[in-house]
Amino acid sequence: xxxxxxxxVQAKTxxxxxxxxxxxxxPLAELKKLFDDDLGSEVLRKLxxxxxxxxxxRGIELTQVASGWRFRARPEYQKYLDRxxxxxxxxxxxxxxxxxxxxxxxxxxxxxxxxxxxxxxVSSNILKTLEARGWIDVVGHREVPGxxxxxxxxxxxxxxxxxRSLEELPPLDELGSLVEQGDPAQPSDETExxxxxxxxxxxxxxxxxxxxxxxxxxVIH
Amino acid sequence: MIxxxxxxxxxxxxxxxxxxxxxxxxxxxxxxxxxxxxxxxPLDLLLYLIRKENISVLDVxxxxxxxxxxxxxxxxxxxxxELAAEYLLMAxxxxxxxxxxxxxxxxASQADEEDPRxxxxxxxxxxxxxRLAAQRLDALPxxxxxxxxxxxxxxxxxxxxxxxxxxxxxxxAWLTLLARARATGHHKxxxxxxxxxxxxxxxxRRLQEHRFVEFGDLFDVSEGVPxxxxxxxxxxxxxxxxxxxxxxxxxxxxIYVRLVESEPAxx
Numbered sequence: 001x002x003x004x005x006x007x008x009v010q011a012k013t014x015x016x017x018x019x020x021x022x023x024x025x026x027p028l029a030e031l032k033k034l035f036d037d038d039l040g041s042e043v044l045r046k047l048x049x050x051x052x053x054x055x056x057x058r059g060i061e062l063t064q065v066a067s068g069w070r071f072r073a074r075p076e077y078q079k080y081l082d083r084x085x086x087x088x089x090x091x092x093x094x095x096x097x098x099x100x101x102x103x104x105x106x107x108x109x110x111x112x113x114x115x116x117x118x119x120x121x122v123s124s125n126i127l128k129t130l131e132a133r134g135w136i137d138v139v140g141h142r143e144v145p146g147x148x149x150x151x152x153x154x155x156x157x158x159x160x161x162x163x164r165s166l167e168e169l170p171p172l173d174e175l176g177s178l179v180e181q182g183d184p185a186q187p188s189d190e191t192e193x194x195x196x197x198x199x200x201x202x203x204x205x206x207x208x209x210x211x212x213x214x215x216x217x218x219v220i221h
Numbered sequence: 222m223i224x225x226x227x228x229x230x231x232x233x234x235x236x237x238x239x240x241x242x243x244x245x246x247x248x249x250x251x252x253x254x255x256x257x258x259x260x261x262x263p264l265d266l267l268l269y270l271i272r273k274e275n276i277s278v279l280d281v282x283x284x285x286x287x288x289x290x291x292x293x294x295x296x297x298x299x300x301x302x303e304l305a306a307e308y309l310l311m312a313x314x315x316x317x318x319x320x321x322x323x324x325x326x327x328x329a330s331q332a333d334e335e336d337p338r339x340x341x342x343x344x345x346x347x348x349x350x351x352r353l354a355a356q357r358l359d360a361l362p363x364x365x366x367x368x369x370x371x372x373x374x375x376x377x378x379x380x381x382x383x384x385x386x387x388x389x390x391x392x393x394a395w396l397t398l399l400a401r402a403r404a405t406g407h408h409k410x411x412x413x414x415x416x417x418x419x420x421x422x423x424x425x426r427r428l429q430e431h432r433f434v435e436f437g438d439l440f441d442v443s444e445g446v447p448x449x450x451x452x453x454x455x456x457x458x459x460x461x462x463x464x465x466x467x468x469x470x471x472x473x474x475x476i477y478v479r480l481v482e483s484e485p486a487x488x
Contacts, residue, residue, distance in 0.1 A: 020373040060371050071371035075362045081369055089366050094261050094355065101355035117347055120262030120307050160364040170357040175346045178353075179278050 006037065012051050015044075019062065019071055025159060027068035066158035066165060092129070099126050103136050104157070105172060108150035110142055127151070135160070257297050263311035264348040266293060271345070278342055278349075283322060287315040314341065386467045386476055394436055394476055395453060402442045402449055420455035421464075428465065428480045436467070436476035 014034050019026060028041055031048075039047075048069055052062040059077045062069060073081065082088075092100075099122055102114045114122050130136045135157035138149035158165065260266040270289050271278055294308050321337040362368055424439060439456065440449050456478065459465040469476045 020371065021375045023372055072364070073369040073371060075368040078367050078369065092359070094352075097355040097359050098261065098351055101351050101358050104358065105351070105354055117344075117351055118262055119264035119311070119344065119348060161358075161361045162364070162368070163361075170354070170361070172354055173350055175350060178346050178349050 006035065008047065008050075011035065011039070012047050012054075015047055016051055019069055022070070025065050025068035025070035030068065063162055064164055065162055066155040070159075072162065095123075096126050096129055100130055100135065100153075103130070103151045104153050104166065104169060107152040108139050110148040110150055112148060114151075257293070257300065261352075263290075263308050264345060265352070266290065266308075267311070268345055268349055268352075278345055281338055281342070283315065283319040283338065287312075287319055290315055384469055384471070386469045390469060390472065390476065391467070398437065398440055398442065398449060398453075399446070402446050405442055417451055417454045417458060420451050421459050424452070424455055424459060424478070425464065425480070428478065433477050433479045436478055439478060 015031060018031065018034055028044055031044060032039060032041075048062065048064075055062050055071075059074055060071050061074050062071055095118075098118055099114055102117050103109055106113065106117075111122050111127070127136070133156075134154060136151050136153055139152040140150045141147040142150055153166070158168075163169065260269065267286070267290060270286060270293075271281060274285070276282065291312060294312055297308070318337045318341060364370055427434060427439070440452055442449065456465070456467075460467055463481055466479050466481050467476055468479070
C-alpha cells in the first residue's frame, strides 16, 4: 500500500495513451512498467478488458494478439479507409499462400517438406517474399545431409492476422472429409467443379489481370 | 416463328441454330494458356481432373485419369509452356500405377499389398487440405489489407531538448565574464564605434558557420569591456528578436547559442 492510490480511471487512461502511441503491440510485462506500483496481472487484465469495452462503440477496437495488446481499426471500416487510398495491396499468388499454409500448419518444415506436399519445386522467391514480410523465419536445421533450414511462422504473422496463437488458425479439413468433395450432392463453394477454372486465382472483387496478381514468379511456368 | 414453337435454339452460329448447350465451351488459345498456367503443379492438375469428372478420390479410374492428364501435358507442350519436370514425373507415376494394377498378383500377397493408388491418393488429399487451408488463410482479415492499425503520431525522434535559460543564469554568466574581463583586460581608451546591430550580424554570421556556439566563446575578453557589452547587448537583442536561441543543459553548465531554424538567414 504505497502512497500513490492510482485511480482506476487514471490507470486506464495511462494504458490507453500508451497503447495508442505505441508502434508495436504491448505485452503485459511492458504495460506494467507504466506504473510505479506493481499492478498485478489480474488487475491489469481487468483494466484492459474495461478499456476494450469502453471502445466497443467506436471504429477502433482494442485487441489482443500474439505480441500483446494493440488498437486496430475494425475491419468493417476498411472499405471506407480504402477510398482514401484506392490502391489495393497486391495479392499473394496461390504458390505463396499454399507455401504459407504448409508452414503455418505443419511447422517446422523444410523446403523439401513443402515441395513434397505441393508436388512442385518451391522457388526461393516464394520463401523470400514471406521472409521479407516477416511472416516466416528459419528456426533451426534438420540434422540430415545438407542441414536444410526449418521454417516456422513468426509472431508478426499472427499479429498481422489478429491472432493470439496458432491455435486460432482456421481448423484443417479432416482428410476423410475431403474425399467426399467430388460428390456433386455436396457442393463446396471453393471446389465446385464448373467454377474451378475461374476460381483458381481471380479475385472476385477486383478486375485485376491475373499476372499482376502474382507477386512472385510462379514456379511452373 | 414456327421454328420457335418447335424448339428454341439457344444460339445461332453462322446461321445454324444450336439446340444444345455445347459440352465443352470453346476456349480461345490465349485463354487456354492462362488456364493451364493456373495449375500449381501436377497434383493441382490431377485434382482438377478428378473434380471435373466427379469421381471419388478413393476410386480413381487410372486409365481415364492418366489419359486426360497426358492430354493436358501434351497441350502444355504444344503451347510451349515450360513444362516442369514434376509434370513428367507425375505422368510416369500414373503410368506405373496403372501398370501395377494390371499385373496379376499372387493371391497370397494380395492381402498385405496396398492399392498402388494409395500413396497418390494420400498426396492428393494432403495437397487438397493445404490448398483449402491456404484459401482460408487468405480469407482471414489481414493487417493493412483488411484492417488498419492505429497509432497516434507523437513526436518521437529525440530532438534534443534544451531547457530555457533563466535570467539569473544569464546574469551570472555575464558577471563571470565581466570579472574575467576586469582581471585580464588592459585599460584602453578606444574610440571604436560599436554598433549593436553590427555585432548582431557578427554573431549571426558566426552562428551560420557553427550552428552551436558556446555563450562564452562569442566574447573575446581581450577586446575590452565596451566590446563585451555591445556583444552582450547584441546577443540579447538577437534573442529578443528570436533570431537566436539560448539554451543550457543544466544549471551552471555551458550556455549555448544557436540559430533559430526556419528563420531566413540574415541579410
